Amino acid sequence: MNCAQKILSPASLTRWRQEIREAGQRLVVTNGCFDLLHAGHVTYLESARNQGDALLVGVNSDATVRELKGPARPVNSESDRALIIAALQSVDGVFIFNERDAVKFLQLAQPEIYVKGGDYTIDTINQDERRLVESSGGKIVLLAHVRGKSTSALLEKLSPP
Numbered sequence: 124m125n126c127a128q129k130i131l132s133p134a135s136l137t138r139w140r141q142e143i144r145e146a147g148q149r150l151v152v153t154n155g156c157f158d159l160l161h162a163g164h165v166t167y168l169e170s171a172r173n174q175g176d177a178l179l180v181g182v183n184s185d186a187t188v189r190e191l192k193g194p195a196r197p198v199n200s201e202s203d204r205a206l207i208i209a210a211l212q213s214v215d216g217v218f219i220f221n222e223r224d225a226v227k228f229l230q231l232a233q234p235e236i237y238v239k240g241g242d243y244t245i246d247t248i249n250q251d252e253r254r255l256v257e258s259s260g261g262k263i264v265l266l267a268h269v270r271g272k273s274t275s276a277l278l279e280k281l282s283p284p
Contacts (some may be wrong), residue, residue, distance in 0.1 A: 154181030194210035
């Protein structure tokens, strides 16, 4: 499969999700900016994939990354970030979403498992996202944070003093 084929539109996500369900597979979903891919991202996504049978990654749009991280971000465009994530073996599908939170994305995806990084707790994740997942019988899994690995740390290394 060409990795670009893993990047899903809303219509293709709905069909893809139905195929996963019909195959009796458990869908794991996570989301994030994934601006500069690093070992922490790769480790996190592989661990997320190991929670179920298929991994769908929501990628924040350029506009929402600017809202969340500031006007100098993202470094890479949403289409580039989605393609890079789609190229990973552990990733089965990628979806670019335009909202600041993942509620609409999660409504489309209907995951059995929603994974967030260890920098969150069950109380600090977006509670609308939590309620949506749990109300449909899904569960939240928090994965350990990979220490010393972050896009912000990489950007600091690249910036002159």
